[in-house]
Amino acid sequence: MTLPSVTxxxxxxxxHARQRVLSMYRDWLRxxxxxxxxxxxxxxxxxxxRRVRLEFEKKRQVRDLGVIDHLLFKxxxxxEETMNMWKQNAHVMQYFNEEEGLAIPRYQxxxxxxxxxxxxxxx
Amino acid sequence: xxxxxxxxxxxxxxxxxAAIQAxxxxxxxxxxxxxxxxxxxxxxxxxxxxxxERAPKPVASCAMPVMPGMKIKTNTPLVHKAREGVMxxxxxxxxxxxxxxxxxxxxxxxxxxxxxxxxxxxxxxxxGRRAVENxxxxxxxxxxxxxxxxxxxxxxFANEVAGAEELGTTGRGNDMQIGTYxxxxxxxxxxxxxxxxxxVGALTAKPYAFSYRAxxxxxxxxxxxxxxxxxxxxxxxxxxxxxxxxxxxxxDVNEEWISDKTRFAFDGLKxxxxxxxxxxxxxxxxxxxxxxxxxxxxxxxxxxxPEERIAVAGPFADAESLVALKDxxxxxxSEHLFLETNAPELVGQPAGFADLRANYLFNAxxxxxxxxxxxxxxxxxxxxxxxxxxxxxxxAFLHNRCDFAAISPExxxxxxxxxxxxxxxxxxxAKHPFFERLxxxxxxxxxLGSGLLERPDAAQHALHAAHALAKTCTNxxxxxxxxxxxxxxxxxxxxxxxxxxxxxxxxxxxxxxAKFVYLLGADEVAPAALPAxxxxxxxxxxxxxxxxxxxxxxxxxAYTEKSATYVNTEGxxxxxxxxxxxxxxxxxxxxxxxxxxEFAGTPLPYASVQGVRARLAEVAxxxxxxxxxxxxxxxLAVAAAVAAKAKPSKAKxxxxxxxxxxxxxxxxxxxxxxxxxxxxxxxxxFTHQIxxxxxxxxxxx
Numbered sequence: 001m002t003l004p005s006v007t008x009x010x011x012x013x014x015x016h017a018r019q020r021v022l023s024m025y026r027d028w029l030r031x032x033x034x035x036x037x038x039x040x041x042x043x044x045x046x047x048x049x050r051r052v053r054l055e056f057e058k059k060r061q062v063r064d065l066g067v068i069d070h071l072l073f074k075x076x077x078x079x080e081e082t083m084n085m086w087k088q089n090a091h092v093m094q095y096f097n098e099e100e101g102l103a104i105p106r107y108q109x110x111x112x113x114x115x116x117x118x119x120x121x122x123x
Numbered sequence: 124x125x126x127x128x129x130x131x132x133x134x135x136x137x138x139x140x141a142a143i144q145a146x147x148x149x150x151x152x153x154x155x156x157x158x159x160x161x162x163x164x165x166x167x168x169x170x171x172x173x174x175x176e177r178a179p180k181p182v183a184s185c186a187m188p189v190m191p192g193m194k195i196k197t198n199t200p201l202v203h204k205a206r207e208g209v210m211x212x213x214x215x216x217x218x219x220x221x222x223x224x225x226x227x228x229x230x231x232x233x234x235x236x237x238x239x240x241x242x243x244x245x246x247x248x249x250x251g252r253r254a255v256e257n258x259x260x261x262x263x264x265x266x267x268x269x270x271x272x273x274x275x276x277x278x279x280f281a282n283e284v285a286g287a288e289e290l291g292t293t294g295r296g297n298d299m300q301i302g303t304y305x306x307x308x309x310x311x312x313x314x315x316x317x318x319x320x321x322x323v324g325a326l327t328a329k330p331y332a333f334s335y336r337a338x339x340x341x342x343x344x345x346x347x348x349x350x351x352x353x354x355x356x357x358x359x360x361x362x363x364x365x366x367x368x369x370x371x372x373x374x375d376v377n378e379e380w381i382s383d384k385t386r387f388a389f390d391g392l393k394x395x396x397x398x399x400x401x402x403x404x405x406x407x408x409x410x411x412x413x414x415x416x417x418x419x420x421x422x423x424x425x426x427x428x429p430e431e432r433i434a435v436a437g438p439f440a441d442a443e444s445l446v447a448l449k450d451x452x453x454x455x456x457s458e459h460l461f462l463e464t465n466a467p468e469l470v471g472q473p474a475g476f477a478d479l480r481a482n483y484l485f486n487a488x489x490x491x492x493x494x495x496x497x498x499x500x501x502x503x504x505x506x507x508x509x510x511x512x513x514x515x516x517x518x519a520f521l522h523n524r525c526d527f528a529a530i531s532p533e534x535x536x537x538x539x540x541x542x543x544x545x546x547x548x549x550x551x552x553a554k555h556p557f558f559e560r561l562x563x564x565x566x567x568x569x570x571l572g573s574g575l576l577e578r579p580d581a582a583q584h585a586l587h588a589a590h591a592l593a594k595t596c597t598n599x600x601x602x603x604x605x606x607x608x609x610x611x612x613x614x615x616x617x618x619x620x621x622x623x624x625x626x627x628x629x630x631x632x633x634x635x636x637a638k639f640v641y642l643l644g645a646d647e648v649a650p651a652a653l654p655a656x657x658x659x660x661x662x663x664x665x666x667x668x669x670x671x672x673x674x675x676x677x678x679x680x681a682y683t684e685k686s687a688t689y690v691n692t693e694g695x696x697x698x699x700x701x702x703x704x705x706x707x708x709x710x711x712x713x714x715x716x717x718x719x720x721e722f723a724g725t726p727l728p729y730a731s732v733q734g735v736r737a738r739l740a741e742v743a744x745x746x747x748x749x750x751x752x753x754x755x756x757x758x759l760a761v762a763a764a765v766a767a768k769a770k771p772s773k774a775k776x777x778x779x780x781x782x783x784x785x786x787x788x789x790x791x792x793x794x795x796x797x798x799x800x801x802x803x804x805x806x807x808x809f810t811h812q813i814x815x816x817x818x819x820x821x822x823x824x
């Protein structure tokens with residue numbers, strides 16, 4: 001069953017934006033087992049959920065309403081592409097380089113962004 | 124200043140300038156073929172014809188001096204008709220081979236015939252065009268003399284700038300030909316510039332003939348590192364390959380010329396490249412990952428005592444990697460940092476040498492060298508070590524009647540130079556009549572060569588004797604510094620600025636045998652200089668002599684693949700820009716050292732190139748302002764004070780060995796040029812004078 005597209009919305013205020021973000025976060029968490037099944041990933045549900053959490057944490061500091069709306073839109077697009085199988089396995093696995101042993105966890109920063117060393121060794 | 128009117132607009136021009144310069148100042152572009160700002164005026168192409176009020180005929184603006192109140196008209200029917208006529212005459216004998224001509228797309232004749240020529244031909248004869256035999260000017264310049272329009276720019280360049288007086292013209296009128304008369308190669312290290320000067324495709328590049336079209340290339344403005352001059356260059360790339368290197372204008376350094384090594388050595392960037400980290404296993408190298416290589420290097424460094432760790436920098440090391448290497452070694456409590464020399468063992472600098480910028484820089488500046496009126500070379504051949512600076516000396520010779528003398532083995536320069544023998548005693552004595560001329564000169568120069576650094580005692584002696592001699596030059600202009608040091612390696616000035624090569628000879632002699640040796644692109648290190656049980660790391664771009672000695676090889680970027688800082692011999696800080704990315708697993712040089720520091724457990728405090736540059740500016744303030752040549756009058760005063768104390772003795776000078784020249788073959792001096800096919804051909808043809816076989820000449824044409 002195809003996941004329907006949703007109309008792009010504009011957040012009224014921060015409270016509204018927060019509600020929308022949380023709603024999307026829950027969607028992602030809820031779909032974690034489904035994503036693994038659909039894409040036949042050799043990962044566990046907590047691994048996927050941890051990754052989703054890291055992606056949200058990366059943008060935690062954003063306070064600009066317009067930027068949040070834009071990120072929500074991008075997140076939703078990503079969600080649709082994942083759930084509708086518009087992505088192939090490799091696209092999904094791009095988020096899991098670390099689990100694949102491609103990145104060096106020792107050099108990963110707390111927020112998941114690449115440090116000098118992880119970039120140097122991976123490139 | 125003289126006021127003239129160009130198309131009714133008044134302009135102020137210096138007295139004695141040509142009408143074409145007045146037009147240029149007024150923003151009117153005059154088409155030209157033979158006129159060139161940096162060469163003598165010939166006035167033989169007639170393309171720059173303009174109308175001057177009250178002159179009976181159109182006049183050649185390049186050969187017409189301005190006169191007060193002169194009224195120049197550049198946009199009248201008469202001028203248009205004259206240009207069209209000249210164009211028609213030029214094209215009457217020019218072959219229609221633009222589609223197979225290497226100059227197509229960049230050709231002045233092509234462009235100007237589109238803009239100023241007639242739109243139809245009156246030539247109906249299928250035959251009868253002038254035919255001229257091609258000349259063989261050696262492995263660099265390809266000729267297609269049918270295309271020549273006899274502008275004589277190449278002849279004037281060869282005679283004035285390059286000093287290769289064999290190129291000239293024979294015959295006259297329709298029979299005029301450019302060539303050497305008796306077949307001869309164009310034996311000058313500046314010959315490639317005639318390719319840029321040629322306004323048509325008569326002279327093109329032989330090594331990369333037919334390999335690109337001008338409009339396919341991506342252009343990156345950069346700086347050359349093949350010598351310590353730091354010429355401004357443009358690196359043209361297509362895909363992942365450098366296709367050609369041409370000069371950029373920089374009046375302070377290279378005007379618009381570059382040497383043949385700068386221009387043609389780039390094919391060495393495509394051979395013998397290091398693309399993956401390598402580890403020695405027995406007598407072969409095995410590719411490995413960066414983790415494995417860096418881990419092994421860090422372990423070996425840890426195993427050695429602080430005093431047993433040494434580093435040697437090669438000619439292409441950039442300031443970023445030099446400062447990173449110095450910081451890393453200092454964290455490891457080692458100060459044994461050397462600069463590559465031709466000496467059979469690693470030697471330090473004379474005491475106090477690296478303390479003053481004035482000691483190791485070309486203080487008179489490159490532009491200043493033009494003003495010189497008496498020059499003494501000590502252990503240097505500027506023609507081989509800094510070909511661009513040599514063109515300035517030639518200018519001084521032509522325009523100031525500058526006298527030259529050399530304390531060196533016999534060498535051939537392209538101006539008159541008296542040889543004073545190869546013993547430093549000649550410098551201490553200062554008895555030769557030339558020294559009278561030097562003492563009386565307004566702009567005297569004593570140029571010490573980088574080859575002296577192979578023997579710290581000789582360098583010390585030469586430096587002190589030079590300062591003592593400079594003190595007797597009482598006639599020198601105020602503010603003029605007579606003592607100059609000419610570096611030949613692009614890395615040298617930066618290494619001294621950063622305190623990298625500050626190890627004194629005494630300290631170097633006292634150090635224990637090395638256990639851990641880090642070669643930063645150093646290839647001239649004699650195997651005998653390294654103990655057999657030392658762990659050797661080579662970081663660099665080419666698998667050359669240095670890599671062969673190594674236990675671990677770390678692939679670095681070449682100068683076309685990194686954004687880095689270099690300091691030229693006059694102390695000018697310049698940035699090289701990356702035109703390509705490093706091949707495969709190769710990395711930026713400073714980043715390799717930064718990664719190594721992490722593996723060794725002594726991380727350096729910067730993780731970006733901006734961070735390294737901030738550190739550079741912290742260590743040496745001159746790095747804060749790129750592209751500025753900072754003269755340092757206070758340092759000069761100190762240098763003079765230091766020299767006043769020392770007393771060079773004649774007996775000591777006699778005991779020193781004879782002065783040698785560090786460069787014996789201009790074309791093969793470093794890892795890049797040694798791996799270049801073109802440079803090997805040049806070495807054969809020019810240095811060793813072996814004529815090309817007829818077969819080779821044929822396939823090259």
